[in-house]
Amino acid sequence: MALEDTPQFVISAAATLAGMHPQTLRQYDRLGLVSPRRTAGRGRRYSLRDVATLREVQRLSQDEGVNLAGIKRILELESEVERLQRQVDYLRAYVEPGRRVFTADRTGDVVAVRRPARATRQVAESGALVLWRPSR
Known part of the structure; x- marks a missing residue:
């Protein structure tokens, strides 16, 4: 697992890093915008990638005026583009x-x-x- 994907921040720390209230992070988790890993006791643990995503959600919402449903779709499409890019890179490695x-x-x-x-x-x-x- 890459360092940026390692769950390491409790919700209060992640909220501080993202410049948000912890309740906002809970709402985003319920909506499926950012889904942190869970501990055995069901506590949320955020990674650096999660914090970066939270910042992007905030930017899209505040600076661009995109609603949460639109943000969710944007994040899904970006994820799909990354998956397809990995597949293209994989196939290029085999082209001779x-x-x-x-x-x-x-x-x-x-x-x-x-x-x-x-x-x-x-x-x-x-x-x-x-x-x-x-x-x-």
Whole structure:
């Protein structure tokens, strides 16, 4: 787990760092805007990433005039963009012209098959659909 994702702040400390009242953090948690980790006793523990998100929520609300439903949607879309960027980066790591075949496995995920000579056999055995094959 990265340092910025380590739960380390109790609600009062996180509220101070974000410049908010603790009750605001509780409301945001109920709304699903920022969901901190919980201790065994159900106490909230905020990470540095959570505090940064709280600050962004405050900025969008106060400076941009976005309502909480809009902020929630913005945060969801940003999260989706980050997930897709990680997938693109992962796929780029496997691209070597003339050496890779990309397929979709049974779950619909894109996977790379390393060697074209084996790719035909692997694709046939897995039942995957070839999405792209480099020209020979």
